[in-house]
Amino acid sequence: MKLLLSAWILSVITFTSLSALAHTQADFYPEFLTEKIKVTIKSSPTAYRSQMALLKRMDIDIAGIDFKRKLIDVYVNSEEYEKLQERRFVMFGQVQTLSTPKSPNDPRRSGVDPLYKNPEQIEQILKRVNRAFPNITKLIKAGDSFEGKPIWVLKISDNPERNEADEPAILFNSMHHAREVMTPEVALDIIEQLTSGYGKNEKITSWVNDNQIWVMPMLNVDGNNKVWTENPMWRKNTRDGHGVDINRNYPHMWGSCNGSSGSKFSDVYRGPKAASEPETQTIMKLVSNIRPVFDISFHSYSELVIYPMGCDGERAVNAEIVEPIGKKLGELLGYTPGTSWEILYSVDGGDIDWMNNEYQVIPYVLEVNSRSEGFQPPYATTRERTVKKVRPAWQYLLEQLQTRVIVGQVRNSVGVFSGKGFIQVLKKVNGQFRYYTHYKLSANGRFNLVLPDGEYLLRNGFHSEGVTSFGHLRKTITVSGSQRMHVALE
Numbered sequence: 001m002k003l004l005l006s007a008w009i010l011s012v013i014t015f016t017s018l019s020a021l022a023h024t025q026a027d028f029y030p031e032f033l034t035e036k037i038k039v040t041i042k043s044s045p046t047a048y049r050s051q052m053a054l055l056k057r058m059d060i061d062i063a064g065i066d067f068k069r070k071l072i073d074v075y076v077n078s079e080e081y082e083k084l085q086e087r088r089f090v091m092f093g094q095v096q097t098l099s100t101p102k103s104p105n106d107p108r109r110s111g112v113d114p115l116y117k118n119p120e121q122i123e124q125i126l127k128r129v130n131r132a133f134p135n136i137t138k139l140i141k142a143g144d145s146f147e148g149k150p151i152w153v154l155k156i157s158d159n160p161e162r163n164e165a166d167e168p169a170i171l172f173n174s175m176h177h178a179r180e181v182m183t184p185e186v187a188l189d190i191i192e193q194l195t196s197g198y199g200k201n202e203k204i205t206s207w208v209n210d211n212q213i214w215v216m217p218m219l220n221v222d223g224n225n226k227v228w229t230e231n232p233m234w235r236k237n238t239r240d241g242h243g244v245d246i247n248r249n250y251p252h253m254w255g256s257c258n259g260s261s262g263s264k265f266s267d268v269y270r271g272p273k274a275a276s277e278p279e280t281q282t283i284m285k286l287v288s289n290i291r292p293v294f295d296i297s298f299h300s301y302s303e304l305v306i307y308p309m310g311c312d313g314e315r316a317v318n319a320e321i322v323e324p325i326g327k328k329l330g331e332l333l334g335y336t337p338g339t340s341w342e343i344l345y346s347v348d349g350g351d352i353d354w355m356n357n358e359y360q361v362i363p364y365v366l367e368v369n370s371r372s373e374g375f376q377p378p379y380a381t382t383r384e385r386t387v388k389k390v391r392p393a394w395q396y397l398l399e400q401l402q403t404r405v406i407v408g409q410v411r412n413s414v415g416v417f418s419g420k421g422f423i424q425v426l427k428k429v430n431g432q433f434r435y436y437t438h439y440k441l442s443a444n445g446r447f448n449l450v451l452p453d454g455e456y457l458l459r460n461g462f463h464s465e466g467v468t469s470f471g472h473l474r475k476t477i478t479v480s481g482s483q484r485m486h487v488a489l490e
């Protein structure tokens with residue numbers, strides 16, 4: 001009760017001065033929105049899903065959750081706070097005001113622990129790693145941000161200059177959302193572990209030798225810059241000042257299931273059209289070039305493993321593969337696994353849905369850090385603990401690449417298949433082959449499959465003018481055990 005009362009007083013004090021500002025500068029809405037307070041909503045197992053849906057309909061900025069205790073952290077302005085009170089949400093906290101530093105370019109005023117990295121520091125670290133490990137790394141500019149800043153990705157592999165098509169790829173990307181400052185640290189830890197362990201640790205050495213590992217520590221460089229200079233709780237990129245939520249901007253199911261907002265001032269604004277943002281396009285181009293078998297997109301916070309699809313009731317095309325691995329990751333980390341509509345709310349235009357639908361990637365969002373740690377916990381006491389806690393997840397996927405992946409190629413009479421074909425996978429169930437999954441072939445006729453033990457029939461197919469037909473190439477394979485398989489359809 002005492003907490004509630006002080007929360008109310010604090011919010012009244014804050015918002016009195018804010019409404020004065022709002023009246024004099026009515027069209028200065030985005031600046032006004034940066035003045036928000038953090039409130040925690042106490043939900044219950046029975047009310048959780050409907051309350052989450054209501055919060056999304058109200059376009060409330062949901063920061064993170066404690067799934068087990070059904071606590072929901074939100075950032076609200078005065079108007080939204082009053083609406084939550086009207087709707088009889090039970091709120092308490094640790095109410096914290098988020099002030100906007102008055103002088104930009106003064107990182108000390110942003111309130112972010114200065115030990116976290118800004119875009120320039122990320123670039124310097126990547127260049128240093130690349131210089132120190134030239135034989136196993138290649139630093140590539142994957143694209144440019146809205147403001148024209150470089151977005152870097154580091155490739156880690158033996159022969160990093162070559163595209164070794166028989167080596168499966170995996171992608172780790174961080175910071176779609178600017179305020180999630182722990183996520184580049186996780187990516188930097190992956191880089192550090194793999195480079196410093198190469199040639200010393202047997203497992204690490206074989207992961208690097210046998211795969212093409214891609215790590216992007218910071219996608220949203222513009223937004224992160226804004227976190228340091230203007231607003232520690234900035235989430236989107238910086239398009240036209242209002243910004244776009246990059247992770248609602250991907251083409252799959254864009255804007256289609258109330259999993260994003262059409263309002264420019266919303267924190268989940270989906271953008272003017274699908275894939276409108278240079279950052280979104282950067283990931284799409286990278287994924288279509290490297291065709292990763294697995295992806296982890298690191299976010300914070302809530303300690304969740306999220307797998308596709310994002311819209312209510314939808315499941316991944318290869319859910320029988322994606323979901324058990326996601327649950328295993330949850331078990332390894334002590335995180336809650338599920339689709340976003342099962343454990344959070346509906347999401348449309350998210351990266352993992354697009355990757356899964358377009359290229360049958362097996363992708364996960366990992367929401368690192370607990371609710372008590374939040375977006376920006378003290379670096380000195382939290383960083384090492386967090387990156388160590390996450391290690392079993394990415395190491396598990398690398399080990400899956402070593403032991404479970406099927407590396408295949410379709411070849412025709414002149415050597416290599418080319419064209420817009422796919423592989424259809426049928427699984428033997430009760431003596432009959434039934435449709436199981438499919439995989440879009442890469443330009444050189446390559447495909448990568450991860451399949452549970454069993455007997456499968458692979459055959460090549462084509463889509464042409466809305467008609468699906470099948471070629472004469474087919475092969476039966478038995479998946480069992482723990483070794484990478486190579487398959488050729490010719």
Ligand SMILES: [Zn+2]
Pocket residue numbers: 176177180299300
């Ligand atoms: Zn996020």
